[in-house]
Amino acid sequence: MTSTTIDDAPFIEPSTKERRNYINDEYGVLSWLLTKDHKRIALLYLFSVTTFFIVGGLIAFLMRLELLTPEGDMFTSDTYNKLFTLHGIVMIFFFLIPAIPAVMGNFILPIMLGAKDLAFPKLNLLSWYVYMVGGIFGIIVIITGGVDTGWTFYTPFSTQYSNTKVFATTLGAFITGFSSILTGLNFLVTIHRMRAPGLTWYRLPLFVWSMYATSVVIMLATPVLAITLVLLMVERVLHVGIFDPALGGDPVLYQHMFWFYSHPAVYIMILPGMAVISECVAAFTRKRIFGYKFVAFSSLGIAFLGFLVWAHHMFVAGISTYSAMIFSFLTMLVAVPSAIKVFNWTATLYKASVSWQTPMLYVLGFIGLFTIGGVTGLFLGALGVDVHVHDSYFVVAHFHYIMVGGTIMAYMAGIHYWWPKITGRMYPEWWGRLSALLVFIGFNLTFFPQFLVGYVGMPRRYHAYAPEFQVLNVLSTAGATVLAVGYLLPMIYLAWSVKFGRKAGANPWGAVGLEWATTSPPPKENFHETPTVTWEAYDYPAFLKAMKETQHV
Amino acid sequence: MSDVTLHHGAEHASEPHGHGHHHPFLQHHFEDLGQQHEASTLGMWFFVAQEILFFGGIFAAYFIYREMYPAAWKAASHLQNWKIGAANTIVLIGSSLTMALAVWGAQGAKRKFTTLMLVLTLLLGGIFVGVKGYEYSEHIHEGLFPGAHFSFTHAPAEVLPGIQMFMTFYFTMTGLHALHMIIGAGLLLWFIKRTWRGDFGPEYYGPVEIMGLYWHFVDIVWIFLFPLLYLV
């Protein structure tokens, strides 16, 4: 194997047949809005989630500005309460949950399986429309005055006390939930029934395993949120007491039902991140992921255990000492499969061929930040510490290390990794590396001080705070500006590269996987002929040999 | 087709439909009707699974409050007319039977029989929803609709809040169930049209089967609702 076969593969002008791809196959707005092509739907999602990411990010930036001073002098407290509520709702329901599954999962998953499309293309399009309807409710809420319950909608505040747009918001979240359910259902059926000949379960890329686990969680947890929000809406509209203590209801029951969804929802957000990381680690080390089966089954382990730990959000909310013990113990167990993943990714680097290209920089950032996020989860799972740090900035820092340091780092890695496949163009490498560096530095500067200020005693969701917390908050706001630049850069240079980027060949990274066996961008039905898989997952020599043969035939 | 196939399941791997005579309802991204059928059936089972979790949430809440307010729950379930409920249960089981017969008919290409069975299913479903509507209007008349209109007084004052809570669950649970029935009825109309047109036959009856799965699921939900709301 000489270096030219895998690296710096010369760009070969494609044949006329190959020049037809999913992007230039049809033209016109309607050809996009009514498309059933999973790749086009993925792009629709890409635009929508990016829009919501910008909205959520702007809100976050306003909050950080307010927190520069302890007095709470920039916004009124009502405005600030609406800001953090909207930040949470937009980022969780409209960005993090759909981001990786609906953009990269939609685009790559069927190609990885060698399928022409997802099992239910119409359903796929419907799920985007459902998502947009939910999103429009979100936008309407923002325009018409906002909502101030926190993204958790805790009762009885949300049902009896808040005077804001709680109904429209919960309805939006409820509707968006169905979008995830439809996507999850589509993925599950596709993975079960649409695999290419020869693609056995153990030949599947780890991305698919993780997406499978994600979809199971989506399917089994989201309906519980749906019914919980239905009950909340019924209570709010009819003024009856399901969760309202004044009418005999139990507000803590709401928390149980809410977290029964929302803890698994954490895994709906992080498992796809792990999916991307596994792909990128394999691609940028040119190596089979160490302990493939352990990584694959750890995803399922996380999905399963993730359903058993919801009450660790409620250690100080009034659950009994003994249930707190049980949930704390299970919380410790759910950390094990995540640790397995981190160790196996690390071990994959051993005697690897490590490339320091942008996606890999994001991957290294992910592993570093996710490790911090994971171990601080142990602090929160340990009962004695949780009593003190619960609902403090320590928690805020912890879940941002998982959600931003984990999921968004993975999202950025994946976008850069598959960008040549999606657009047929390379992004500018130097700018990519710069953005990865800025995001890493900015992120740590933003969120590490929050661990400290949380342990010192700053509660979350505080509009004004005690003066001794100011230094750390200023650091955090400073970091947020760096982070903002880090996120803005890719938006600019990726958009630029669509027109001006260097053209990418079918396999610019020399990576293994069916998505690299088709042209960039792929044709409408993904492959010119249905591929047959003869290699194990991430088996570089076998894959390259197979590719060589098909080209010569 | 290759040598290694975990692909479509053994029974369908043998003979993919060759080019030239694609079945009109074979979607382009499937290899053959067998794969399409299996995919959609599996999809429906996953859908039912998430429905179980959906209803499971409200059942869990129901049981927790039943434990909290046993006296009110008992009093409130006595306010339900179990005879109407039982009759409605029989109507719904009947509709499940006609639905099953419709699936059987579609498989055997019995066009008229299948259409008749689907119409009967729709009719029985309609009767069920109609009777439910009658029960609703009775309850509203009695002042049992929860919230601002709750004016029921024919019970000891202590259990009234619990009765209102029960009625909230009653209306939410049966309302969600009725919503599923109404969606099912809409689908049935569409299936009646397609059946009459002659879309279905031994090669292609999957959609009817899936419709049947949905209908049976909705019936089973009622089988749980009836004793919990009327008899306890």
Added chain:
Amino acid sequence: MTDFPLFPEQASSVAQYVDGLYLGLVAITGVVSLLIWLVIFIFAIKYRRRPDNELAQEQEPPAALEATWIIIPTIIFIVIFVAGAWVYFRIQRVPTNAIEIYATGRQWMWKFQHPSGQREINSLHVPVGRPIKITMASEDVIHSLWFPSMRVKADVLPNRYRTMWFEATKTGRYHIFCAEYCGTLHSGMIGWVEVMEPTAYQRWLAGGTEGSLASQGEKLFEKYACNTCHMATPGARGPNLAGVYGKNVPLADGKSVVADENYIRESILNPQAKIAAGYQPIMPTFQGQVNEDDLLRLIAYIRTLGTEKPQITPVESAQSMQTSAGATPSTAGVAGTSPPAAAATSTTAPATGTNQ
């Protein structure tokens, strides 16, 4: 900006354990994380892509290695769990000799009531070196009472009592925060806990009050006509409440329940929930009539019934009890009044109460 702490003050007896656990976790996880990063960087640099390693060398993962990094973390995690639970028990288990303080949270203030009747808003005076037990409820939404310097926190619920405790170890002024988001002025629902020398605390207590909580509760007991049914005579419509606090109460359905604050509260607000054996479910609900402050007073009163030593009985409280006992003859023979046993105890009780 003069003050810039990176670590909170340790002002309670449990703080050292929480901090010990915290710092221990920082050490363990810090070392492990650093090791992971170090290994990643060494590998990523040592095995960076060069012309001679365009393709990586494949190795089969040794099962022993996988087993190692499954088993060792699992053991570490379980140790963390045990340590966390051990500290948690210290935080949860209330010492028996605690001073009992009642707290009410409402949008957006904290109200504290001392057993001797002092009430304060957004500030709490406690003596150093004595366990303080706080029994609390909310009047509206869920709040959460957090004393960062004491390392304790508990959500305050609108439908039942929760308790928490701490023992301050040094005098000073420490933050009180509401930790559960509760609406507009959530970040203004703050206050100070003033930890004082015991003598100073006694002086502070001696300030003006409206009579002890229990005596205020006794007045309410009559105002709401509780005493018409809950009297100590045989055949009374309601159970005799003398000495009921803390005892096991057999219920009509064969179960039994400990008559703690939550049970008494539930019996007032939702009387049908747990009927005492041998009584009819005839008590009306007082939901919406008795507010949280009054509930606490009623409970404080019921706790004193039938006890040899009432919780705290300053002079004026004993007098008020005598007044009510003295009123007994005037209404006796009609429906009864406060249970004679209780009246007897309170009249014979020493006027200087203790917090036993």
